Amino acid sequence: MTRGELARLVREYLLCGHLIDRAGMPHLAGPYGRDAMRDVAIEEWRGASPLYTRRTQQLLGFGNGDVETVFKGMQVDIGAPPQFMDFRYRVTDEGHGEFWLDSCGALMDVEPLGDDFVVAMCHHIEDPTFDATACATDPRARMTPIHRPPRRPADRPPHCHWTVVIDPTEEPLPEPEEAVRMTGTRAARLPVATIDVADEGRSDYAGPLEGDVRFEDFSASTLRALLDEVALQGHLLALSFLDAVGRRWGPGVARDVGRKQFTGIAGVAAARLAAALGVEGGAPGVARVLEVHPAFRPRSYVDLRVDVAGDRVAVAVGDCEALHEELAPSWPQLLVHGGPQPLAAIAQAVDPTASVEVRGERSWEVVLDPAAPPAKEPPEVTLTRFSTGADFVFADR
DSSP: OOHHHHHHHHHHHHHHHHHHHHHHTHHHHHHHOHHHHHHHHHHHHHHHHHHHHHHHHHHHTOOOSSHHHHHHHHHTOTTSOTTTEEEEEEEEETTEEEEEEEEEHHHHHHGGGOHHHHHIIIIIIHHHHHHHHHHTTOTTEEEEEEEOSSOSSTTOSSSEEEEEEEOTTSOOOOOOHHHHHHTTSHHHHSOOOOOOTTSSSBOOOOSOOOSSOOGGGBOHHHHHHHHHHHHHHHHHHHHHHHHHHHHHHOHHHHHHHHHHHHHHHHHHHHHHHHHHHTOOSSHHHHHHHHHHOGGGOOTTTOOEEEEEETTEEEEEEOSOGGGGOOSSOOHHHHHHHHOSHHHHHHHHHHOTTEEEEEEETTEEEEEEOTTSOOOOOOHHHHHHTTSGGGGOOOOOO
C-alpha cells in the first residue's frame, strides 16, 4: 500500500477500535442494567489503556514522562480517535496542560439517551479511566475537569474541558488491578512492532506536539508498525472487556457477549474499510478487506490465511498466540469455537451475496453467489451502527 493508503487505514483503525465499545455494551445494558455496563466499562479501559499507551510511547519514541507525552499518547489511542473525538491541546510546561473537545462523537451518541447516560460516561467512567491513561506516563499525573456534560446550555462549547497536572508531591497512583491482570495475556506480551528508520518519511513522534497528527508524513514502515499496534489496542480492549464480563457472570456469558461484540464490530469495520479503500464486491474485494481487517492483525498475534479461487475465498487461522489466551476469550478463539457469524458479517459487509461454509476446525470458505438474495444485516451490526462513528467521514486536515 502507498503511504496515503496506510495513513487512511490508521485513522480507520483508531475509529473502529473505539467502536468496539459500542458493539459490546448494548449486550450488557439490556440484561444487566446501566450501572453494570458502567462498571464493566471502567474496568475494561483501566485494564487495556495503560498497557497499550506505554507500547505506543515505546514505538514512536515520545515517552518523556511529561504532559506532552500524555497528549501525544491520546492522539494515537482508540479511546480518542481523531476528529470523531476532536481533542485540542495546550501545554503550559512539563507538568501542566489542558485539553478540551471541540466536538465529541461519544457524547453525540449518548446525549439522546438522557442525562443519566451522559453522567455515567462523562463522570463515572472518565474519572478513573482518564487517570489510568495518565498513570501510564506518570503515576502522579491527574486529569481534572474544568467543565463537562451534561451541557448547560444544551449547545455549550467546548463539549468538555480538562486540566492535566503532574505534581511531584502527589501520592503515586497504583497500577490498576485490571491492568496487572492483563499483563498476563498473550496480546500484552507481544514484542512492540519495529520500524525501519531508513525508510522514507518520519519514523517517530519525538518532535513537538502537533494539533493534528498528519499520518501521511510518517514512513510506510512506521505506519505499518502503528497499524499493528492500534489493532493490538483493540484486542487488548476486547480481552479486558470480556475479562470483566466473565468475572461477574461467568465464562458462558463472556463467550456469548464476546461473539455478539465481535460480530457487530467485524461488520461495521469491514464496511468502513471497503469504503476507505474503494473496494467493491466480489471475492477479491472480500479477500482484500479480510487481509487488512484489524480483528486479524497483527499477524504476530493472529495467523490469518486468505486465498481467492474464482468466486470463493478460502480462509483459515493457523496456530497462533491469539488461540492460546486464558484470561478471557480472544476474537479468533470465539470464531474457531463459536461459529462463523463474525466472518460472515465481514464478507457480507463487502458483498451481501456472500455466505460462509465451515470447512474444518479452523478453516472456512466464503462463497459469492450473484444469484443469491442479499443477506440481511446481522442485528449485532445494526446495533453497533447506532453510533454516529459508523458513518463518520474524516476530513483532510
